[in-house]
Amino acid sequence: MTETSVPEVSIRTGQRNRQVAIASQWQLTWWSFKKHKLATVSLWVVGLMYFISLFCEFIAPDNPSKPNRRSVYQPPQMIHFIDKVDGSTRIRPYVYKMNRIRDPETLRISYERSGDKIYLKLFGEGPKYEFWGLWETKIHLLATENPREKFFLFGADRLGRDMFSRVMYGTRISMSIGLVGVAISLVLGILLGGLSGFYGGRVDVVIQRLIEFVLSLPTIPIWLALAASLPPSWPIYQQYFVITLIVSMVGWTELGRVVRGRFLAMKNDDFVVAARLDGVSEARVIFRHMLPSLTSHIIASLTLAIPLMILAETGLSFLGLGLQPPAISWGVLLKEAQNIISISQAPWLFIPGGAVVIAVLAFNFLGDGMRDAADPYGH
């Protein structure tokens, strides 16, 4: 048994070796990335979240800003799939209807599950929306069969707005702030880190001191002061842009350090020296020869910078200095949970916090996996 299996294995590894020998760097990186189970799962999670941000109008069953007087603080409803009617069993998604009860003495509203079912269907009709501003449609991923009824997977907030829809819309803003912020830090980090590592000497000293300075500042007081100077009357997109800018001011330092270290190490590598001796211009040496071999490291650092920005935006909005309400982000949603009375009455207001934790964890694992995979020749 062992005698037959050994050559088989060696043939396989032989093939593998041949594959490895001719594989591109990206191929190698991908193979070594796939070995990290957690990172691969995180890639799916992050992908799903960006999918949600692209299609949030379609995924959200309701308009996130529309108050519903009749469902204030309604608790979450579970989706059930197995429907038993008159002894026959079918698979059909439904939720139980909640009845509103007002305590006659305290006038407090509470909800009680009734036996009535609200049937749901895929691609059903809900409130009208504009799909990417292109065309109007009523089709939602999940909708009640009777358009007059509503269901609340994550419960409802103090105005009876559907938390599930709000979290979905919040995903769009929170996740994209991370991306846009990272794009800004990318430019700053590569520019300053590259200058620092490429020229060395006095430029390096100055930029290193600058990075140390930025790192030594306590970020939140500075952000607060910056954000407080924004007029709250600004339109949402303007707020969004400025908040992103503020948030990205920390992200670049780490990237700058990575780029600098790599540039310093690579400056005297044979291929760079060869290019320079060939009379290639400095810009071309940097962009054509040095930066491409950094790409994977840069992508890894960027991935690790995104969660910092998501956390930053969440913190600022939570304090009321970031995005302002009609805008919906996870931080804005969590602001509703600031009040201990409202969360003890409606603990489902914490759900956006769960979204933050999942996103940050996923980005961290993804970034760790990418960092390990970024150097496929390393091990």
Place this chain on the structure above:
Amino acid sequence: MIWRYILKRVFWMVPFLFAVSIVAFLLIQAPPGDFLTTYMAKLGESNEVLDQATIDNLRQRFGLDQPIYVQYFKWISRLIVGDFGMSFEWRQPVSDLVWERMGLTLCLSFATLLFTWAVAFPIGVYSAVRKYSIGDYIATTIGFIGIATPNFLLALILMYIGVVYFGSDVGGLFSPEFKNAAWSWAKVWDLMKHLWLPVVVLGTSATASLIRIMRANLLDELNKPYVDTARAKGLSEFWLIMKYPVRVALNPFISTIGWVLPNLVSGAVVTAIVLSLPTAGPLMLQALLSQDMFLAGAFVLLLSSLTVVGMLISDILLVLLDPRVKYD
């Protein structure tokens, strides 16, 4: 030699602090209008009106009609002698308002740092020595969640648990009867009883990253030949690990003062707002929101200076404790 290094580092502080003061000043200058317009608006709310002479007088005193560098110079030169200006909202000198709160902030940050070390050290060592054991996995998982959970969310969840399951409000740093009392041992004891919650909230993420660092560093050291040598000579496993590799792996603990402190001070601001602690955070937020600029500026400046000083301390300690770190 070492004194020269310390002197040099202290000397480096001057441009850093100078830069910090410029940043703080620019930040408080950023909002539209100046202190005086805000002040007059404040007075207007309570139907007080300033006559033109007083306005001109104030304007001149704060140098508001002069270019911005003159204003900065006036601000900083008064600041050096300890005059932080007036708080418009509280109608009190800023220095009366900030010191007690800064003291509590410092106390909270220091307690959190100690907590972070006390927790991260044994867990980090354990995770490295018993790599891939159940305990290691648990520590790693908790560590990751600790990093991913924003401070304020953790604070909210603990408050929620406190209110719903224990029926007590866990916010604040003092019981009501001590809030305005003079300092005494009983008050200090009361502070201790309240301090643990913000310390845990604040310390979790720093603890989590320290555990990861400690584990990674110790793992690098554990495979080195000197460890084998010591083991071959018959040293007990506990002393062996404590005496050599742990000491080498300890460096980042010291250098963390530098980066943990900015994070702590930052985190303390948000956490304090959620838990309504009488530290710098809530007052600063209020000052920023009401554009009480001297007060806000004093806080931004003091908090930033705190972290810059922390960086200095950690650099000096590192050189003192590790002869391999070159001081030039």
